[in-house]
Each structure stands twice: as structure tokens, then as C-alpha cells.
Amino acid sequence: MPVVTLYRRLQGRLPSWETTPRSALIREDASPLQAQRETLDLVCALLSGASVPYFCVRPLPGRPPAVAVPEDERTRAIAALARGGHPLVAARQPYGRQGARRAEAGRMRPLRRAAAILEDARVVRLAMFFASPSRTLTLGPEHGCDLEFWSREGDLLIAPRPNHACDAVPVDGEVVDGGEELFNPLVTPAQRMRAYPTRPEFTRRLVDDIAFPIDAVYTWVDGDDPAWRARRDRALRSSRPDLRLSELATTEARFTSRDELRFSLRSLTMYAPWINRVWIVTDGQTPRWLDTTHPMVTVVHHKEIFRDPSVLPVFNSHAIETQLHHIEGLSEHFLYLNDDFFLGRPLLPRTFFEGNGITRFFPSTVHVPFGAPELEDSPVHAAGMNNRRMLEDLSGRTLTQKLKHVPYALRRSLMYELEQRFAAEFDATSRSAFRTSSDISAVSSLAHYYGYLSGRAVPGSVEYTYVDLSLRKTPGKLRRMLAARRHDVFCLNDTAPTTPEQDALLARFLEAYFPTPSPFELT
Incomplete structure (x- = not known):
């Protein structure tokens, strides 16, 4: 396909799953960290507003932040989360960091219509949809948070799945504040902006924690x-x-x-x-x-x-x-x-x-x-x-x-x-x-x-691809990369001079893939 033709297609049309959901909230600072912070803050605020007891849990690597609620508070928690005009959506099974994004979005339901999936689920993915003003970046359930229902056995609350610290905490144990870096690995202690209710067991410095800058x-x-x-x-x-x-x-x-x-x-x-x-x-x-x-x-x-x-x-x-x-x-x-x-x-x-x-x-x-x-x-x-x-x-x-x-x-x-x-x-x-x-x-x-x-x-190990900008096949590869966003890292290199059309296509690709300015850019 000629470069100019593909450039026009890239300008005018993106893959269907990348189009912005109607309920997406437009954010100038759209990013995975922004999406996770905003979702977790809303979930905690709704539970706190309804006086539902909860605490944040240190998730395993690759999982989003998690909020624990005692099993006997399930009904009140669901009612609190379903109340109001917020755009929270839910799904029964939590998703991995990657996975089929189209399927993820398709399984999500507004909370007020998701009662059936919340009745006996042990873990529920909660999320909101966000998008950049350009609509080329959409953030959804992969950047939400998980709601865990912890069962009671005697004087203990038992976790429904493994986490990064412990399997059980005392029912009447102390609730303390923990920095957000405990629950969101995209944050470091120096960048901490928030603290969340948690249990002392989740505030310990673990042997594999990366505490150095x-x-x-x-x-x-x-x-x-x-x-x-x-x-x-x-x-x-x-x-x-x-x-x-x-x-x-x-x-x-x-x-x-x-x-x-x-x-x-x-x-x-x-x-x-x-x-x-x-x-x-x-x-x-x-x-x-x-x-x-x-x-x-x-x-x-x-x-x-x-x-x-x-x-x-x-x-x-x-x-x-x-x-x-x-x-x-x-x-x-x-x-x-x-x-x-x-x-x-x-x-x-x-x-x-x-x-x-x-x-x-x-x-x-x-x-x-x-x-x-x-x-x-x-x-x-x-x-x-x-x-x-x-x-x-x-x-x-x-x-x-x-x-x-x-x-x-x-x-x-x-x-x-x-x-x-x-x-x-x-x-x-x-x-x-x-x-x-x-x-x-x-x-x-x-x-x-x-x-x-x-x-x-x-x-x-890292999911990686190398792109030589001077090759004829590169325009098609860039379009597939923008559609899938499945690489951890990629390198855009050139071993020979490129044409103005190739340069224009690259500029459009980069602006579409990374629409959110860094804090280092002059306005």
C-alpha cells in the first residue's frame, strides 16, 4: 500500500475497538496512572460515604490496585457502588494486564445493571473508561481496580485469592493509612500523592520491594x-x-x-x-x-x-x-x-x-x-x-x-x-x-x-519489536502497532534516509500513540 494512502487512513480512521466509548471521560492527562488513581479514589470514596468497612490490599505484580470488603458487607458495598451518576462499570472476572481488550470492554456492565454478576463473585473488576482529547488513547478495565470479598472464618478475614503480603487478617484488626505506592506499583514513595486505609500487614517493606530511586x-x-x-x-x-x-x-x-x-x-x-x-x-x-x-x-x-x-x-x-x-x-x-x-x-x-x-x-x-x-x-x-x-x-x-x-x-x-x-x-x-x-x-x-x-x-524478558523506518513494509506495521498496543518496548530506527511521506506518517503515529504531553514540555 502506498505510504501516502496509508497515512491518510491513519489520519482518518482507527481500528473499531480503539474508538472512544460513549461513557469515556476525556482527560488532558490521560494515562494508566491517572486512570487507576481516579478509579481507586472513586471506589474508596463511595464505600467511605456509605460507612462500608474496607481496606486496600497489596496486589501481585501485574494486577491493578485492590480493595477488600468483608463478605458480610457485600450487599451494602454493592448498593454504595451502584449509587449515583458515576460511570463505573463492572465485570465478574478480573483481567490480566493484557488480554483481549475487545472482550474486556464487551463484558463490562454499568453497576446498576450488574447485580447478577456481583451476587456471588469473589473478585470483581471495577473500571471507568477514559480517553485523551484526541481519542487515540483509550483506557478501560485493564487500568481499573479490583473489589475483593474476604470471607470470615472465626476471628479472621480470609483472602479470596493470593496477594503480595498475607492470606488472612484479624476481623477486628487495626486500620492504618498506607501510601499509594503499596497498592500501585507505578508509584514510588517519593511520588506519593495519596494514602489509603489498609491493614498493618500490608505496610511492611518486603524483601523484593524496589525502594531505591x-x-x-x-x-x-x-x-x-x-x-x-x-x-x-x-x-x-x-x-x-x-x-x-x-x-x-x-x-x-x-x-x-x-x-x-x-x-x-x-x-x-x-x-x-x-x-x-x-x-x-x-x-x-x-x-x-x-x-x-x-x-x-x-x-x-x-x-x-x-x-x-x-x-x-x-x-x-x-x-x-x-x-x-x-x-x-x-x-x-x-x-x-x-x-x-x-x-x-x-x-x-x-x-x-x-x-x-x-x-x-x-x-x-x-x-x-x-x-x-x-x-x-x-x-x-x-x-x-x-x-x-x-x-x-x-x-x-x-x-x-x-x-x-x-x-x-x-x-x-x-x-x-x-x-x-x-x-x-x-x-x-x-x-x-x-x-x-x-x-x-x-x-x-x-x-x-x-x-x-x-x-x-x-x-x-520483554515484548519488543524493531521498526526500520526506511522499509516499504513499515507503514503497515505502524498501523498494526497502534491498533494492538501489545509491545512493552519498541525502537523506531532508520538505516537509510526517509522520505517526507514516511516522516509525516511517523509524526502522525507518534502523536496518536502518545497524545498526552509529558510534564517536561513547554506549553
Whole structure:
């Protein structure tokens, strides 16, 4: 299908399940966290208003917030929730984080017409429908909350299903306030805005709780900036005659900016609102739309992090990545993202870290080829070969797999250790103005395999896809991605220059997928 034709279709028509339900509430800040907060607040307010006893429960990972009501209060609870003109809907069986969204919406019923499904259900999904003003983002039962009916056995209330803390609490036990981070894993203690009634059993700090802050670091360049282009061209002209630069290291596609950073940040704040701070590393550039006064975002100049600023300017992401851990104020635990990485649905901190600080990495099925790095045309493959040699010399183990293009979970202390152990390789790469066959890829491969071999990283799993914007099949793929929204993470990359029509389609896709502005955008 021609790109322009598909672009017009994407502009004018979305899949049927994505159309906004009549009862949807339009929210400027529409997001999974907003939907869960608003739904939970309403449920708690309705129960409190009717003096129905309840307490919030710590859900298992992947489940929405849960509210417990004693079984003998079922009738009063249902009456309280069905009262009023609110748009709460209900279904008998709770749904997983994903699942068939069309089926989910079809099983939901307004509470006043859902008495039959509430009569003996042990767990009920309660939800409201929300939508962005653009109507391209709809949030429903997957971002609601669960109502659990706890049965009485003697002096105990017994949970109807497993949760993250305990199976029973005393009937007459104390009710205390608990921060919302206990019940919604998209929230951290530092971001707490609410407290909810709960039982002391659910307020304990558990062994797998992630209580440490997690920052995000981006590298970004505006390849259209005339001053930056002049610096790059001067560096190319002055490069050593004997330095063989791969075409992939200097192609315009490597430096093209289509406002991806704006939408990557939208994806981060929408689907990982637990991020503590965001650091954007640039060559003295600042996106025109970025609110640099926001306390959560900081623009970092290359000269602030390079051990030897005299090597600047550099136009080599491998070089910049060897210096990221030098950012002053960066948290011990952080995610590293390129501006073409996007989160596609809600992800929890445990996707990337264990509660004890161990990081997760995500191996790809693509192999690092065997051979000599100096003969390898791809700088990425050459860096992987160099990583392999270093780890073989250190441990006798051989790496064969590249990693997926998804956010990289890292620890500053491990990066400093790597820099000390492989000082020559770090220094040489940091001085390489453009990608060469002698580079290492420190944060996108070496750190993770080194962490694994030293017991500080483990493989993880993530639903991921890679999109090459220059391919003819890409428009159809983008349309399917917007329809399904089933990927945890996706990467929109380009290995060759794109056409204006392809750029326009990408802009429309990103605006439709991420319509809610991040707090870092100037209005």
C-alpha cells in the first residue's frame, strides 16, 4: 500500500475497538496512572460515604490496585457502588494486564445493571473508561481496580485469592493509612500523592520491594543544527587519513531528529511514571520544546562528563556512552535510552531491576559475528567483537548474542568498576570522534554481560519489536502497532534516509500513540 494512502487512513480512521466509548471521560492527562488513581479514589470514596468497612490490599505484580470488603458487607458495598451518576462499570472476572481488550470492554456492565454478576463473585473488576482529547488513547478495565470479598472464618478475614503480603487478617484488626505506592506499583514513595486505609500487614517493606530511586538517561543530538553540523564537518575533514570510517558511522540517518525525544519522554512518563529524574546528554544543544526549569529534567553538556574534555567534540555514541556514569547527581540505578526507544504499555520497575539491585538485560536472537573487528563494516558488530575479546580474556566465556534495542538497566558503581578494569579500552573509545572498529559498546552490551558473569545481572524478558523506518513494509506495521498496543518496548530506527511521506506518517503515529504531553514540555 502506498505510504501516502496509508497515512491518510491513519489520519482518518482507527481500528473499531480503539474508538472512544460513549461513557469515556476525556482527560488532558490521560494515562494508566491517572486512570487507576481516579478509579481507586472513586471506589474508596463511595464505600467511605456509605460507612462500608474496607481496606486496600497489596496486589501481585501485574494486577491493578485492590480493595477488600468483608463478605458480610457485600450487599451494602454493592448498593454504595451502584449509587449515583458515576460511570463505573463492572465485570465478574478480573483481567490480566493484557488480554483481549475487545472482550474486556464487551463484558463490562454499568453497576446498576450488574447485580447478577456481583451476587456471588469473589473478585470483581471495577473500571471507568477514559480517553485523551484526541481519542487515540483509550483506557478501560485493564487500568481499573479490583473489589475483593474476604470471607470470615472465626476471628479472621480470609483472602479470596493470593496477594503480595498475607492470606488472612484479624476481623477486628487495626486500620492504618498506607501510601499509594503499596497498592500501585507505578508509584514510588517519593511520588506519593495519596494514602489509603489498609491493614498493618500490608505496610511492611518486603524483601523484593524496589525502594531505591531509578533515573533515566538519554543521549540526544539535533542533526539539523547548523553549528553542530559545522563542528561535525570540521571533525571529518581533520580526521586521520589512515582512519577508515564506515559509511554507517557517518550517514545522515544517524543524526536525524524528528522530535522522537519528545515522544520517547511522553512514553516514559506515561508508562514508567516511577522514574525519579531524567538526564538528557547533548553537545550543548537543548530541544526547543523542553522546559529546562522542571525539577525532574536536566540537560547535561558533554564537557560536564568527559574525563578529558579536550577530546571534544565527539560524534560517536560509543564514546559518549563510556562517560554517562560521570553525570553529577545521577542515581546508582538508572536506565539508559536512545531517543528512538519508546515504551508501549505500562512497565514496572521490576522489569529492569530486582529488589536487591540486580539489573536485568534482554538478549536478542541476533548474533555478534565471529571474525576480526578491523575487517567488520558494521561498527556495532565490531564493538560487540571487542566486548567479546575483553570478556574472553577476563573469564574464558564467549558472548554470542547482541541485546535488544530496549532501555538498558545499569548501575553507576558497576560502570566505574568497568572503567577502572578496562581503562585503556574506555579511554580509546572516548577519544574516537566517530565510530571505528576499535570501539567498545559499554552500556549496550559490555556492562550487562560483565554484570552477569560477576553475579550482578540476570536475563529478563520483554515484548519488543524493531521498526526500520526506511522499509516499504513499515507503514503497515505502524498501523498494526497502534491498533494492538501489545509491545512493552519498541525502537523506531532508520538505516537509510526517509522520505517526507514516511516522516509525516511517523509524526502522525507518534502523536496518536502518545497524545498526552509529558510534564517536561513547554506549553
